[in-house]
Each structure stands twice: as C-alpha cells, then as structure tokens.
Amino acid sequence: MIRSLRNLIRLLRVAHILARHGALAPLADALEAVGARSTFLDFAKLLFGRGRGSGRPGERLAAALAELGPAFIKLGQMLSTRTDLLGAQAAADLSTLQDRLPPFSSSIARATIEAELGRPISVLFASFDDRPVSAASIAQVHFAVLPPQPSIEGEPENGAKVTGEVAVKILRPGIEHAFRRDVDLLRWLAEIVEKTQPRLRRFRPVEAIESFARQVEFEMDLRLEAAAADELGHNFIGDPTYRVPKIDWPRSARRVLTQERLTGIRMDDRAALLAAGQDIDQVLTRAAAIFFKQAFRDGFFHGDQHPGNMVVDEEGRIGAVDFGIMGRLDKQTRIYLADMLLGLLERDYRRLAEIHIAAGIVPETESRDMLAQALRAIAEPVFGRPLNEISFARLLGQLFQLAETFDMQVPPHLLLLQKNMLMAEGVSRQLNPDLNIWTLAQPLIEEWMRENRGPEARVAEAVAGGVALMRRLPRLLTALEKAADRMAEPKPPSSLAAPLGTPWWAWAVLALALGVALFR
Known part of the structure; x- marks a missing residue:
C-alpha cells in the first residue's frame, strides 16, 4: 500500500512534466498503435492538459525525459532501440538524448575521488582540471595528468600501462538512491501494464524493466565498466585500426574510473576529417570491420557507439570511450545473424524466413511463404539505391509492423545490436551518403561463415x-x-x-x- 501510494505521487509529477512538454500525446498514440489504451494517460491529459512543447513528438518526449532526471534519460536511451513500440522517427529522436544534466561541483568530484582511492588529489595526480568535460546521466568526466613517477601503492615502477593525460570518470552523488526510486516506479507500472493490457504482454514490459535495472546497476559500478573496457581492448590487441583506452587500475574503484585519454576528431565530423587528410571511405571501411569483429568474431560489442563516443586519431585509428553498455552474442546467435544478413544481401527471402523460424524469433506455426513475401516487400525497394535515397525510418517501421502479424519475439541483445547498426548507418550517411556501409561488411561476413560453418570448420x-x-x-x-x-x-x-x-x-x-x- 505504501509502495503504491509513493509511486502514484511520483507518477503524478511525471505526468505533469510530460504534459508540460506536450509528450503525453505521443505516448498515448504509441499505445493505441499497438492496440492498447491507457486510462491514466487519458486522465493525465484531462488533469494537466496536452501541453504545447515544440518539435516532433519524439523530440518533445526526449525533452521531458531529460527534465525528469537520470533514470528517465537512461530509459529514453533504452526506448530508442524499440522502434516496435514508438515508431522509427520517435526512436531516432530519443537516440539523440545525450547526457543533458548539469555538472556537479568539482569539490564533490574531488571528495569522491579521495574517499574512494584513500589518497589526496595531489598525490594521485600531477594536475586535475576542475572543469568537467562532460556531464552524463550517471557520471561526469574530468581530465587530469598523472605524476611522472609512481606515486601510489600497486602502480608499476617501470613500463606503467597508463602515463601522461588521463580521463577520470566520477559517479554522481546520490545517484544510486535516485535510480532505485524511479526504477521501482517503472517496475510497478510494468506490472500493472502486464495485468491490464494483454496486447502489450508480448513486449514483456516487466522483463524489459528488469533488464534495464540490471544494466543500470552494472553502470553504477565503474569497476565493471573498467573490466569491460579491458576485455574489449584485449580482443583488439595488435589491431592497428582500433583503440580502446587503457585502464589505470590503481586509480579506479566503484565510484571512480581512470583511463587513458584519447584524442581525435569526432567520427561524424566530415569537414574536420577531410581537413586532417583522412580518407572518408577508408574510415568507413575500418568502422565496418570493427563492428563485425566485435559482433561476429568476439560476440562482445560496444553497446553505445554514437558519434560522441568515437573519434578518429591522426593515424586514422578509430577510438572508443564509455563502456557502461556492452552487448554479448553467443555463437548460435552469431550464426543466425550471419545467415540472416547474407540471406538479405543475396535477396533469398525464403531462406531468410526459414532462418527467423529456426532461430525461434518467429513461431513454427507461421507460414514461411507469407513471411518470405513480407520480408521481400520490405527489403526489395532498398536494393541498389544509395543511402541518401533510402528511408531507413520507413524500412524499420515496416519491419517491426511484422512483429504482431507474425508474433515475432525479438531478444533484447538483438535490439541493442540493431541500435548500434542504426548509429553506424547514421554516421555513414553523414560521411558518404553514396556508400552503403553494409556492402563493406559482406566480405567479412562471408569469410566468418567459411571459417565457422564451412567444411574445414566442421x-x-x-x-x-x-x-x-x-x-x-x-x-x-x-x-x-x-x-x-x-x-x-x-x-x-x-x-x-x-x-x-x-x-x-x-x-x-x-x-x-x-x-x-x-x-x-
């Protein structure tokens, strides 16, 4: 009873902010699009009005979530993968929801570092910049410089892994309490939705919120992010095309992460890349190779590869930062994805339908011929056309319209991978709209298939x-x-x-x- 009352009060405040930004209507429309209605949203519109706001519905929703705070910003980022729920355009608008919170004070940042690492800033760093370079939903980042000589216990005396300039990531104060409060609200709402909206049960809202909660808990322990970066870097040892910052383990803890500072040009800054003498097509070829090495070779991929997290250095290497969201794909899923992409590139829609059914994404009871026909209707219009002539929003919208028709169940890790494919396409379109990045990847997929599914592999x-x-x-x-x-x-x-x-x-x-x- 107390939980319900607490969540109801919080929900009214959420509804008021959504209404003020004019974001109630897009949520109600999204529910109606999948055959459901929300009495609460209807009541909230009567109570608070529809609001005016500005911009597209997805942009208004993004602005409201940014005001609601960290948990709702992270929720918006998660929803940006669910074109099946919100539509392609609204999901794309939410994907631009990037870390809009104001920074916390440098005195709190310094106090957190000293409390976590047990030493004064002057011992840990030769210099520490009090101006944060970014303020995210969970943490903010400051630049610093390491002492020229080892200054703390556990630091190698010779051949230290990290030297010179570093980036120091610090958790926001009180972030754990804020997230747990709002995650409990979202879990409570998901439970109500599953009980009262049968049409929405196939989207598994409780499972989605539990997955979201686990991800948030993971991100709030920076030691786990450090481990993810270390694993990803290990996978690319000796690769001259990709850089993962090295972790300074002695200066990292649960609420503090210190890593090598990467410099370079934002991945989507075409003008700056050309001015620096970079070959745009070579950059995209490397990006495609990195993407498929992570997804297919290793089954461990960076889950948030937006342009703000990727740079190109002077040598043309692509560097990545922010490893709080990572994805994993087991061997069988990778084989399914390779089969699916090859079937799509080869326009073999019958094979593509069989793959979806064999992978359990579409039930055995569905008609293979009908599914193949639907896949053909979606994919065929885009072949042979440059990216600047293709509406991927329309393509994805049509694809997820099949979800209800064929009772499709798309696993969360595939939605995360799809989100990264969307980001890759967006960067590719900005750098060279006449080049389809996935045609660069086809030889890589075919080679992987030969190595893993050919006669020699068997x-x-x-x-x-x-x-x-x-x-x-x-x-x-x-x-x-x-x-x-x-x-x-x-x-x-x-x-x-x-x-x-x-x-x-x-x-x-x-x-x-x-x-x-x-x-x-």
Whole structure:
C-alpha cells in the first residue's frame, strides 16, 4: 500500500512534466498503435492538459525525459532501440538524448575521488582540471595528468600501462538512491501494464524493466565498466585500426574510473576529417570491420557507439570511450545473424524466413511463404539505391509492423545490436551518403561463415570433439564397467532378469551409450 501510494505521487509529477512538454500525446498514440489504451494517460491529459512543447513528438518526449532526471534519460536511451513500440522517427529522436544534466561541483568530484582511492588529489595526480568535460546521466568526466613517477601503492615502477593525460570518470552523488526510486516506479507500472493490457504482454514490459535495472546497476559500478573496457581492448590487441583506452587500475574503484585519454576528431565530423587528410571511405571501411569483429568474431560489442563516443586519431585509428553498455552474442546467435544478413544481401527471402523460424524469433506455426513475401516487400525497394535515397525510418517501421502479424519475439541483445547498426548507418550517411556501409561488411561476413560453418570448420569441430571424447574415455569406460557389474548382480528368483551372466539387454544399453558418446 505504501509502495503504491509513493509511486502514484511520483507518477503524478511525471505526468505533469510530460504534459508540460506536450509528450503525453505521443505516448498515448504509441499505445493505441499497438492496440492498447491507457486510462491514466487519458486522465493525465484531462488533469494537466496536452501541453504545447515544440518539435516532433519524439523530440518533445526526449525533452521531458531529460527534465525528469537520470533514470528517465537512461530509459529514453533504452526506448530508442524499440522502434516496435514508438515508431522509427520517435526512436531516432530519443537516440539523440545525450547526457543533458548539469555538472556537479568539482569539490564533490574531488571528495569522491579521495574517499574512494584513500589518497589526496595531489598525490594521485600531477594536475586535475576542475572543469568537467562532460556531464552524463550517471557520471561526469574530468581530465587530469598523472605524476611522472609512481606515486601510489600497486602502480608499476617501470613500463606503467597508463602515463601522461588521463580521463577520470566520477559517479554522481546520490545517484544510486535516485535510480532505485524511479526504477521501482517503472517496475510497478510494468506490472500493472502486464495485468491490464494483454496486447502489450508480448513486449514483456516487466522483463524489459528488469533488464534495464540490471544494466543500470552494472553502470553504477565503474569497476565493471573498467573490466569491460579491458576485455574489449584485449580482443583488439595488435589491431592497428582500433583503440580502446587503457585502464589505470590503481586509480579506479566503484565510484571512480581512470583511463587513458584519447584524442581525435569526432567520427561524424566530415569537414574536420577531410581537413586532417583522412580518407572518408577508408574510415568507413575500418568502422565496418570493427563492428563485425566485435559482433561476429568476439560476440562482445560496444553497446553505445554514437558519434560522441568515437573519434578518429591522426593515424586514422578509430577510438572508443564509455563502456557502461556492452552487448554479448553467443555463437548460435552469431550464426543466425550471419545467415540472416547474407540471406538479405543475396535477396533469398525464403531462406531468410526459414532462418527467423529456426532461430525461434518467429513461431513454427507461421507460414514461411507469407513471411518470405513480407520480408521481400520490405527489403526489395532498398536494393541498389544509395543511402541518401533510402528511408531507413520507413524500412524499420515496416519491419517491426511484422512483429504482431507474425508474433515475432525479438531478444533484447538483438535490439541493442540493431541500435548500434542504426548509429553506424547514421554516421555513414553523414560521411558518404553514396556508400552503403553494409556492402563493406559482406566480405567479412562471408569469410566468418567459411571459417565457422564451412567444411574445414566442421572437420575441425569433429576433431575437437574426438579429442575431448578421448580425454573422457577412461572415465566413461570405468562408469560403463560399474554399470555392467550392477546389471550382472544375481536377482531374486521372482526377478525377470536372466539368472546367469549379463542379460543381452544390458549389453545393448552399453552399446547404445557408447554409440551416443562416440557419434553425438
């Protein structure tokens, strides 16, 4: 009861801010588009009015979420992947929702660093810039310079991994309480939606909010972000095209992250890249290769690759920052994605339909022919046309309209990957609108498929399976021998087993078990 009352009061304040920005209408329209209505939104419009606001509906919603605070900013970023809920244009507008909070004071930043690391700023850094370079929903970043010599315990005396200029990320004060309060509100709303809106259950709102809550908890422990950056950097050791900042572990903790400072030109600044003598097509080719190495080779990808998080340095290397949102894809999902993209590039819509059904995204009961026809209707109009002539908003809107028709269930990690594909397309369009970035990726996908699904890969997999079996064979034979001994034990006269020796069916069971072990 207390929880419901607390959340209801908070919800009224949220509704008031949404109404003032004119953002209630887009939310109501989104619900109506998927066959549902919200009595609360209707009541809020009567209570507070529709509001005027300015700009497109998605832009008004983004402005309202920015005012509501960190949890709602993060929610807006998550919703920017859900074109199935809000439509392509509104989702694109929300994807521009970038860290609009005012910075907190440098005295609080300094106090947090000293409390977390247990040393004064003057010992930790040779200099520390009190002016934040960015103020995000969860943290803000300051630049600093490390001492020329090791100054704290645990720091290497020679060959230190991080030297010179660094970026120091500090969590906002009280951010944990603010997030937990608003996440509880969102969880409460999702529970109500699942109970009262059957048409919306296929979007799994409670599961979506739980995923959101886990992601936020992950982002509020900067040690986990440091670990993600370290893993991503390890995956690209020796790669001359991609830079991940090194982590200064002795100066990092739960609320503080210190890493190598990257410099360069924003990924989407065409004029600056050309002025610096960069080859635009080469930059895009490298970007496509990096994207598919992360997604297909490693199954571990940067989940927030907007232009503000990517730079191009003097040597043409692409650098990335901000590793709070990361995605993982298991081997089977990567194979599904490769099959899907190749089917799309080859215009094999029947194969594409089979892939969707085999992956469990579309139920077995759906018609393959009808799904193939629908996929053809969406994809065929875009082939052979430059990016500046293609409306990807319309394309994605049509694709997700299939969700209800074919009872599609799109996993969250694929939505995160799709969000990054949208961002990549946006940057590509700005740098060279006549180049389709995915045509650059086709040879990479085909090579990956040969390496992982071709005859050589299958032979290697069989050999690896045989080696693993040989290692397990002594233990397996011991277990089978014990089982045979138990089967051969004399049975009471009333037993149906043969009185002497091992019954024939025992050997049949042993043979079957060995066969399964050898040939599975």
